[in-house]
Amino acid sequence: MRIRGEDWKRMLVVALMSAPAIAFMTFDFVFPNMSTPSLGKNMLVAFLLSVLFGMPSGYLTRRTDLAIVTVIMYVFIGYLIAIVAYSVPFTVYDFSIIFPGLYFMFFLNMTVIPLMLMVLGGFIGVIMGQMLGESMDSEETAQNFAK
Amino acid sequence: MGVLSELRKRWFVTGMCVASTLFFTGALLFSTLTYVDTMEARQGVELRNAVETAEELDNGSLLVSLSIEVYNPSGRDLVVQSLSWTVRVNNSTESSVSHLMVASAYNSTSDDISFPGESVRPVMYEAIVSDPVILAALREFINLSESQGDEYTLSTVPYLHDFRLVAWMDGFDHDYQYYKELYLNDMVRVERRYFEGEYL
Numbered sequence: 001m002r003i004r005g006e007d008w009k010r011m012l013v014v015a016l017m018s019a020p021a022i023a024f025m026t027f028d029f030v031f032p033n034m035s036t037p038s039l040g041k042n043m044l045v046a047f048l049l050s051v052l053f054g055m056p057s058g059y060l061t062r063r064t065d066l067a068i069v070t071v072i073m074y075v076f077i078g079y080l081i082a083i084v085a086y087s088v089p090f091t092v093y094d095f096s097i098i099f100p101g102l103y104f105m106f107f108l109n110m111t112v113i114p115l116m117l118m119v120l121g122g123f124i125g126v127i128m129g130q131m132l133g134e135s136m137d138s139e140e141t142a143q144n145f146a147k
Numbered sequence: 148m149g150v151l152s153e154l155r156k157r158w159f160v161t162g163m164c165v166a167s168t169l170f171f172t173g174a175l176l177f178s179t180l181t182y183v184d185t186m187e188a189r190q191g192v193e194l195r196n197a198v199e200t201a202e203e204l205d206n207g208s209l210l211v212s213l214s215i216e217v218y219n220p221s222g223r224d225l226v227v228q229s230l231s232w233t234v235r236v237n238n239s240t241e242s243s244v245s246h247l248m249v250a251s252a253y254n255s256t257s258d259d260i261s262f263p264g265e266s267v268r269p270v271m272y273e274a275i276v277s278d279p280v281i282l283a284a285l286r287e288f289i290n291l292s293e294s295q296g297d298e299y300t301l302s303t304v305p306y307l308h309d310f311r312l313v314a315w316m317d318g319f320d321h322d323y324q325y326y327k328e329l330y331l332n333d334m335v336r337v338e339r340r341y342f343e344g345e346y347l
Contacts, residue, residue: 009150017164020171027178033319033331034185035178056164060157085179089186106330 007066014060015074018053022078022118025049027085029114030107043117050118054125059133064126071122079115083107185335188221188264188316194339194346199308203301208277209285211250213308215341216269219262225314225337227260229253232272233309238288247284249306250274262314272310310341 025046028035039045057070086107154161197215204210211234219225233251252272254260262268276282282301289299299305319335340347 006150010153013150013154014164017168020168020175024171024175024178027175031178031182031331031334033335034182036174036181053167056160059160060154081175085175085182088179089183 001063001065003066007061007063010061011066011070011073014057014070015077018056018070018074018122019078019081021049021053022075023081023085025118026079026082026111026114030082030086030110043114046114047117047121050121051125051128054122055129055132057122058126058129058131060129062130062133064130067126067130068123071119071126075115075118075122078118079111082111184222185316185319188219188223189334189337191220192225192314192337192339193218193220194310194312194341197308197310197341197344197346199306201302201304201306204275206277207282208275209249209282209301210273210275211306212271212273213310213341214269214271215310216267217262217312217339218267219264221316222264224264224317225262226317227254227256227258227262228313228315228336229255229311230260230270230313231309231311234274234306235309236285236288236304237307246307247281247288249281249285250276261317270310307343308341309343312337312339 024035025039028039029041029046032038032041039049053074054071057067057074058064061067061070083104090103195216195218197213200210200212200214202210213232213234217225231251231253234249236247236249238245238247252274285301285304289301289304292299314337316335316337
C-alpha cells in the first residue's frame with residue numbers, strides 16, 4: 001500500500017510525542033542515580049511503559065504497517081536524543097578517565113537490551129492501541145445510533 | 148482530514164500524549180542538567196596552597212605538618228570517604244630503594260568530615276615524632292647524607308608528603324555492588340592527591 005504525505009506527517013507527529021519518553025528511559029537506564037524520577041533499572045517497568053507509549057501509535061495510526069514504522073521511528077529518535085543527553089558533558093570536558101575508550105560503545109552496551117524491549121513493547125502497544133481505538137469507535141457509533 | 152484536525156478530534160488521547168511528552172522532556176532536561184552538574188563538580192574540585200613544615204623541638208622531637216586547601220567550586224557537598232597523610236623520607240641508593248616512614252594519619256567516613264559546596268576549606272595535619280627508633284633512623288640518614296655532601300638537619304630533611312582525598316558527592320547513592328554498575332560509583336567519587344609537591 002502507498003504511503004501518502006499525510007501519513008508521514010501523522011507518523012512524525014506521533015513519533016515526536018513518544019520519543020521523549022524513550023529518551024528519558026534510555027538515559028535513566030544508564031544513569032539511574034542522576035535521573036529524576038528514576039525507574040531504577042527495572043526492566044518490567046520499562047517494558048510496561050514501552051507498551052503504554054506504543055499505544056498512541058496504534059490508536060492514532062490505524063494502519064498496522066505504518067504504526068510499526070512509527071514505533072521504530074520514535075525509538076530511533078528517542079535513542080538519538082538520549083545519546084545527545086549522555087554526551088553533553090563530554091562536549092565541555094574530557095572525561096576519558098571515567099569512561100575510557102569508546103564511550104559510545106559503553107552506552108550501546110548498557111542499553112541494547114532495553115532498546116529491544118522498547119521496540120517489542122511498542123509493537124505490543126500498537127496492537128493494544130488499535131484495539132482501544134476500535135472499541136472507542138464502536139462505542140461512539142453505538143451512541144450515535146442510540147440518538 | 149488533516150493531521151491536526153484528526154488529532155483534535157481524538158483530543159483525549161492526544162492531550163494525554165502531549166502531557167506525557169512534556170513531563171518526560173522536563174524529566175530528561177532536569178536529569179541531564181544534574182548529570183552535567185555532577186561532572187563539573189567532579190572536574191572542578193582542587194587541592195591547592197600546600198604548605199609543608201618540619202621543626203625540631205627543644206626536647207629533640209620532630210614536629211612535621213602539612214596544611215592544604217580543598218577547593219570545592221561546585222554546588223555539591225563532598226562527603227569524605229578517606230583522608231590520608233603520610234610523611235616519609237626517601238632513603239634510596241643506587242642499588243636499593245627504601246623509604247623511611249616518619250608519620251601518618253588517616254580519617255574515614257566515621258569521622259563525618261565534609262567539604263561544603265562553593266567553599267575553600269583548609270586541612271591541617273600535624274605530628275610530633277618522638278619515637279626514638281624513627282629519630283635514630285633520621286639522624287642516621289642525616290649522617291649518611293653528610294658523608295655524601297648533603298647538609299641536613301631534622302628540620303631540613305627532604306620529607307615527602309603524600310596527601311590523598313577520596314570523597315563522594317552528597318545526595319547520590321553509591322552502593323552499587325554489581326560490577327557492571329561500578330561506573331555509577333566512579334561518577335560521583337572525587338579523588339585528589341598531593342604527592343611530592345605536585346597536585347595530582
